[in-house]
Amino acid sequence: MPQLSAEELRTRMRRDLPGAVLEAAPLQIVPPAHGSKGPFVTPDVLVEPTRLLDAALYLRDQVGYTYLSDIAVVDYLTDNLLEVVYRFYHLDGGPSLALKVRLSRENPELPSLTPHWPGANFHEREAYDLYGVVFTGHPFLRRIYMWDEFEGFPMRKDFPKQGDKYIGAEE
Template sequence: MPEMTPAELRARLAEALPAALVEAEPLAITPPPAHGPQPGLFNPPDPVVRPDQLVAAALFVRDTLGYAYLSDIAVVDYLHAGCFELVYRFYHPSGGPSIVLRVRVPRDEPVVPSLTPHWPAANFHEREAFDLFGIEFTGHPFLRRIYMWDEFEGFPMRKDFPRQGDKYLGGESEG
């Protein structure tokens, strides 16, 4: 079973795709949650890839390193830092621990190239991120809402989405 640490992955990516990696700043956890990590900086060990280099890095992970199974794409909303972080988790078909690629995009212009043309399973993960966070995936063949109805306004998983008085939950209606 293959086993690759984040540092080894970063070194392999730096050697093969020197323009792909970003030296990402640690992000502040603000405000701190009542449970879990307390105030401080969050600096994951996984490599952070430039959005425009995501496809090349993901294909390197698949075609060179053999991590062919894209398990999931998670989105983290760092409201106070003004960015979203997309977390791509890959597994090797023969087993072992996963490896992770991260991509950070600004909240006001969240655009990432689609992996769906290369991993058909990315389709629903990308549609979910589009529907719930408003992240655009360029090159996606059918980027439409997957959970919310077409007329729904906004993106309900963003930290700045209104939670009270929501017109969809029977609160006061607008206009």
């Protein structure tokens, strides 16, 4: 059963993919309640956005983490960025590994993993629909939950929670 840690992955990727791994700067979030002090930084590997495909293919082809389980987006409004998290598993078991990419909220764009992982299709469409992340090279990047005429991205922290023009518009 593979037992590759995030730190071991980071070391291998720095060696084999120069320029792909970034140092994770602390975000302006409240540390977890379990008493940790100082800024909270996860051990996951932070990847240069333009090198996401290289890093994901490396994880699959060189390390054997072939199963892309999910893609999640976190909105850090105070830092003016979106963080996209990709979670991978090895089919022989063991802990998952995550690749993270940080993007500006103004122009969140990443290469699509759908051509290489067909299972990424709906995850990327969800990230596009709810957060506005554009996945270049996606074969059918359309809204998946909201209707085509819907304006905005309802999971972003700055999306209006009241006074939405769609609520009661037909009354």
